[in-house]
Amino acid sequence: MRAVQFLEYGPAGVVHVAEIEPPHAGPGEIRISVRVSGVSPGETMIRAGRLRDLVPVTFPYRTGFDAAGVVDEIGAGVTGVRPGDEVFGMVAMTRRAANADHAVLTAWAPKPAAWTWQEAGGAAGSVETATRVLDRLGVAAGQTLLVQGAAGAVGTVAVQFAAERGATVIGTAGEHNHDFLRSLGVQPTTYGPGLVERVRSLAPQGIDAVFDCAGGALPDLVALAGDPARVVTIADFTAAAHGVHLSHGAPADGTGERLDSSADPLAVHGLARAVDLAGRGRLRIPIARAFPLAEAAAAHELSETRHARGRIVLVH
Numbered sequence: 001m002r003a004v005q006f007l008e009y010g011p012a013g014v015v016h017v018a019e020i021e022p023p024h025a026g027p028g029e030i031r032i033s034v035r036v037s038g039v040s041p042g043e044t045m046i047r048a049g050r051l052r053d054l055v056p057v058t059f060p061y062r063t064g065f066d067a068a069g070v071v072d073e074i075g076a077g078v079t080g081v082r083p084g085d086e087v088f089g090m091v092a093m094t095r096r097a098a099n100a101d102h103a104v105l106t107a108w109a110p111k112p113a114a115w116t117w118q119e120a121g122g123a124a125g126s127v128e129t130a131t132r133v134l135d136r137l138g139v140a141a142g143q144t145l146l147v148q149g150a151a152g153a154v155g156t157v158a159v160q161f162a163a164e165r166g167a168t169v170i171g172t173a174g175e176h177n178h179d180f181l182r183s184l185g186v187q188p189t190t191y192g193p194g195l196v197e198r199v200r201s202l203a204p205q206g207i208d209a210v211f212d213c214a215g216g217a218l219p220d221l222v223a224l225a226g227d228p229a230r231v232v233t234i235a236d237f238t239a240a241a242h243g244v245h246l247s248h249g250a251p252a253d254g255t256g257e258r259l260d261s262s263a264d265p266l267a268v269h270g271l272a273r274a275v276d277l278a279g280r281g282r283l284r285i286p287i288a289r290a291f292p293l294a295e296a297a298a299a300h301e302l303s304e305t306r307h308a309r310g311r312i313v314l315v316h
């Protein structure tokens with residue numbers, strides 16, 4: 001089968017498709033024939049070697065954390081799913097390799113009929129991350145949430161989940177994305193100098209919590225929240241210096257890579273919530289662009305611009 005991999009750190013060009021033996025589902029796992037899989041910005045950083053002191057890597061590194069497809073193998077002890085079922089989900093963090101023709105999932109949910117294959121293939125990582133951070137912040141009805149970097153893959157899902165919880169959502173993006181953010185129920189503003197004043201004028205009632213999907217602005221975000229404990233970032237490695245929690249998903253069994261000692265258990269329960277919302281027409285997964293699997297390197301290049309609107313996916 002085909003699998004996307006790289007054999008050394010380097011620019012996007014080190015990413016290529018290799019022929020490898022298909023994996024098999026172990027106990028508690030399922031294997032899918034992948035239709036669409038997601039491209040992860042974190043893996044572009046791993047590939048570039050920027051996380052080499054934080055995330056141990058062995059080569060070949062096979063990329064991809066989430067995917068959607070048709071179940072073709074069931075591991076021991078798995079119930080409630082059969083070969084031929086259409087699902088979306090996540091692979092083991094330690095194994096990755098979702099950008100491949102077959103992927104072994106450790107967490108999954110039925111593919112909502114309302115979603116295209118591209119939406120399903122790009123959903124699980126953003127859904128898990130958004131759920132993990134919104135749960136940690138305790139975002140609830142009546143609160144006002146600021147999402148920094150609201151137009152990206154995680155931000156677009158986080159704002160919809162937060163609105164569904166009954167929160168008022170303010171989101172930052174470039175001006176060209178403001179109508180798009182309004183379509184997701186968000187009050188948009190730009191990031192950059194003057195952020196504190198702009199957000200305060202949109203939210204004179206104050207900001208209850210901040211979800212940082214972008215990095216680079218923690219002093220402003222802490223000032224807006226009034227307390228570093230009300231800010232969670234997924235993208236800023238200077239978080240500790242500001243007293244802010246950097247959330248990183250770690251399997252509940254304690255295995256897997258860890259960026260800091262406060263890694264949070266993967267919020268896989270978010271997948272079922274997403275299915276429920278999608279079924280009621282309340283959750284879309286915006287797709288920035290779909291590339292053929294063979295063009296994975298070009299997908300990495302687009303991701304590294306940091307200006308994709310929604311999720312980048314690979315079609316198999």
Ligand SMILES: NC(=O)c1ccc[n+]([C@@H]2O[C@H](COP(=O)([O-])OP(=O)(O)OC[C@H]3O[C@@H](n4cnc5c(N)ncnc54)[C@H](OP(=O)(O)O)[C@@H]3O)[C@@H](O)[C@H]2O)c1
Binds near residue numbers: 149234309
């Ligand atoms: N720790 C975790 O568990 C975890 C999980 C998933 C992702 N991440 C990380 O979280 C970050 C976001 O992930 P993602 O998948 O959402 O990324 P993404 O889709 O690549 O984000 C792109 C978006 O970021 C916006 N953006 C760029 N620079 C910005 C800035 N300075 N301030 C605010 N927004 C800015 C862009 O908006 P404009 O085009 O409008 O500028 C664009 O829509 C990445 O760094 C990723 O590695 C961490």
